[in-house]
Amino acid sequence: MAPAPxxxxxxxxxxVVGLVAFAxxxxxxxxxxxxxxxxxxxxxxxxxxGGGTVRDVLVGRVPGALRSTGDVAVxxxxxxxxxxxxxxxxxxxxxxxxxxxxxxxxLAAFAATGALxxxxxxxxxxxxxxxxxxxxxxxxxxxxxxxxxxxxxxxxEFYATPAVLGGALFWLAESVGVDxxxxxxxxxxxxxxxxxxxLRRGWDLPSx
Amino acid sequence: MAPAPxxxxxxxxxxVVGLVAFAxxxxxxxxxxxxxxxxxxxxxxxxxxGGGTVRDVLVGRVPGALRSTGDVAVxxxxxxxxxxxxxxxxxxxxxxxxxxxxxxxxLAAFAATGALxxxxxxxxxxxxxxxxxxxxxxxxxxxxxxxxxxxxxxxxEFYATPAVLGGALFWLAESVGVDxxxxxxxxxxxxxxxxxxxLRRGWDLPSx
Amino acid sequence: MAPAPxxxxxxxxxxVVGLVAFAxxxxxxxxxxxxxxxxxxxxxxxxxxGGGTVRDVLVGRVPGALRSTGDVAVxxxxxxxxxxxxxxxxxxxxxxxxxxxxxxxxLAAFAATGALxxxxxxxxxxxxxxxxxxxxxxxxxxxxxxxxxxxxxxxxEFYATPAVLGGALFWLAESVGVDxxxxxxxxxxxxxxxxxxxLRRGWDLPSx
Numbered sequence: 001m002a003p004a005p006x007x008x009x010x011x012x013x014x015x016v017v018g019l020v021a022f023a024x025x026x027x028x029x030x031x032x033x034x035x036x037x038x039x040x041x042x043x044x045x046x047x048x049x050g051g052g053t054v055r056d057v058l059v060g061r062v063p064g065a066l067r068s069t070g071d072v073a074v075x076x077x078x079x080x081x082x083x084x085x086x087x088x089x090x091x092x093x094x095x096x097x098x099x100x101x102x103x104x105x106x107l108a109a110f111a112a113t114g115a116l117x118x119x120x121x122x123x124x125x126x127x128x129x130x131x132x133x134x135x136x137x138x139x140x141x142x143x144x145x146x147x148x149x150x151x152x153x154x155x156x157e158f159y160a161t162p163a164v165l166g167g168a169l170f171w172l173a174e175s176v177g178v179d180x181x182x183x184x185x186x187x188x189x190x191x192x193x194x195x196x197x198x199l200r201r202g203w204d205l206p207s208x
Numbered sequence: 209m210a211p212a213p214x215x216x217x218x219x220x221x222x223x224v225v226g227l228v229a230f231a232x233x234x235x236x237x238x239x240x241x242x243x244x245x246x247x248x249x250x251x252x253x254x255x256x257x258g259g260g261t262v263r264d265v266l267v268g269r270v271p272g273a274l275r276s277t278g279d280v281a282v283x284x285x286x287x288x289x290x291x292x293x294x295x296x297x298x299x300x301x302x303x304x305x306x307x308x309x310x311x312x313x314x315l316a317a318f319a320a321t322g323a324l325x326x327x328x329x330x331x332x333x334x335x336x337x338x339x340x341x342x343x344x345x346x347x348x349x350x351x352x353x354x355x356x357x358x359x360x361x362x363x364x365e366f367y368a369t370p371a372v373l374g375g376a377l378f379w380l381a382e383s384v385g386v387d388x389x390x391x392x393x394x395x396x397x398x399x400x401x402x403x404x405x406x407l408r409r410g411w412d413l414p415s416x
Numbered sequence: 417m418a419p420a421p422x423x424x425x426x427x428x429x430x431x432v433v434g435l436v437a438f439a440x441x442x443x444x445x446x447x448x449x450x451x452x453x454x455x456x457x458x459x460x461x462x463x464x465x466g467g468g469t470v471r472d473v474l475v476g477r478v479p480g481a482l483r484s485t486g487d488v489a490v491x492x493x494x495x496x497x498x499x500x501x502x503x504x505x506x507x508x509x510x511x512x513x514x515x516x517x518x519x520x521x522x523l524a525a526f527a528a529t530g531a532l533x534x535x536x537x538x539x540x541x542x543x544x545x546x547x548x549x550x551x552x553x554x555x556x557x558x559x560x561x562x563x564x565x566x567x568x569x570x571x572x573e574f575y576a577t578p579a580v581l582g583g584a585l586f587w588l589a590e591s592v593g594v595d596x597x598x599x600x601x602x603x604x605x606x607x608x609x610x611x612x613x614x615l616r617r618g619w620d621l622p623s624x
Contacts, residue, residue: 035623161246329478
């Protein structure tokens with residue numbers, strides 16, 4: 001899930017923050033579910049790298065996460081942090097602002113790279129929005145599936161919706177001639193803003 | 209899941225009927241499981257487009273569903289119908305002939321396009337049958353997995369078997385020199401006939 | 417999951433043993449879960465061929481299992497054996513040394529082919545280890561997901577760890593100049609040895 005080169009330093013930083021936060025979330029969920037050490041590491045790494053891997057497979061690329069060692073090293077740092085903290089804090093950390101804020105940063109960075117990759121691959125507007133969303137929430141959803149749970153993004157919380165909105169903004173901006181890397185920054189900003197607002201206000205989508 | 213050009217208008221119509229029916233089935237299942245609106249839309253779209261997406265990824269194509277907007281628009285029509293009906297009818301609609309019949313049409317159309325794509329990609333006889341079956345039942349099975357259920361096609365009902373038989377017929381016909389688009393029509397006809405017969409007679413496969 | 421040509425006859429034999437054993441394990445699990453005959457066949461074939469299919473998709477190849485008929489024929493032999501034995505022995509066979517030993521042979525063969533394919537695709541050290549592990553445990557994990565269970569390799573048992581160690585040995589050996597097919601043999605030997613030792617001693621990974 002390396003940031004696109006043109007997106008520059010801000011993205012690189014957001015990406016690292018997101019990889020660590022996503023890996024911590026995945027590992028803490030795994031520890032809560034009594035997985036063994038291998039399972040905790042797999043769920044952490046999968047939560048961090050899974051969305052980008054699905055994104056790359058869908059557009060016919062060999063996943064970046066398997067071609068580099070940097071991303072997995074950052075993810076393993078998150079796993080290690082989670083293992084160190086797991087005994088002491090467990091589930092309580094999963095809802096803590098100290099984890100939710102960097103997780104929102106990751107959501108924003110991953111949605112933006114997903115939209116960029118979809119754009120580069122020549123996808124349709126739907127494809128761009130789907131790829132932004134899948135990149136952002138795919139890793140956590142795969143982890144939920146492995147834990148034999150309905151992915152939380154399908155049930156409650158205003159978590160995937162910011163990514164959908166961000167992907168739509170990217171496509172709109174790009175289709176009126178905005179430069180893709182500027183569009184990606186706008187996408188990331190919108191996702192981050194909407195997600196933080198949703199957390200603060202406790203937003204939820206209704207059931208039909 | 210666009211129909212192969214050579215398969216013509218009948219396929220295009222069957223495909224649209226199938227996309228709407230599959231999306232309705234997925235969304236109604238999601239509403240029954242108390243997912244939120246995003247989850248209901250995702251399950252509907254995934255049930256309609258998931259089988260064709262898996263098919264395309266397996267043969268190394270960027271999924272058609274991500275490159276067009278037509279298929280997802282048709283699927284979202286099915287989602288909207290399901291949401292409008294969900295409050296009133298819920299689970300009862302899932303077993304209603306008005307939904308089961310177009311669902312069987314979709315099963316037939318998707319199995320036929322799966323067999324065609326497998327043939328074009330140079331797969332083995334097993335590969336053609338597997339791709340026909342996966343295209344037909346893959347979307348619904350992915351939706352079941354996201355709902356944390358054992359896919360219904362693995363447990364009961366004569367639902368995947370017609371697709372297997374249709375894929376085998378396609379391969380047999382094509383290997384004795386029948387034109388692929390004629391073989392695809394024969395495949396679709398067999399799947400539709402066997403599935404409707406199974407529904408009428410209440411067929412089930414035995415457990416070993 | 418055809419063996420790499422350079423790996424020769426030993427690998428071909430290990431591969432066949434593994435395909436039969438993996439298919440039996442998958443089918444017996446499915447029969448225990450009361451799936452119907454289609455489900456039992458799907459779970460058996462998926463357990464045998466799923467890891468190699470995920471491996472091929474990740475490196476951008478059309479899955480070998482869909483391009484040949486040999487692998488699926490061998491897997492279906494395992495399914496048939498399991499169906500014949502299912503009534504009589506059920507779950508007891510799943511823990512029997514007569515099945516665990518050939519299953520360990522398959523684990524070793526699949527980890528080695530996964531490492532080789534990852535090496536040929538130019539993956540990073542992490543990618544090679546991940547592909548070795550996914551090829552070895554991916555099929556069984558997909559089967560567990562379809563059965564709506566947390567994959568057993570994430571919860572307990574010293575099953576994935578030997579594949580991780582084997583992948584790491586392959587990478588180490590290859591990076592100091594050892595010929596890839598020799599490295600693959602070393603990988604397979606290590607996986608088999610560690611797995612059999614773990615079975616004999618009842619090893620488990622701790623939970624964090």
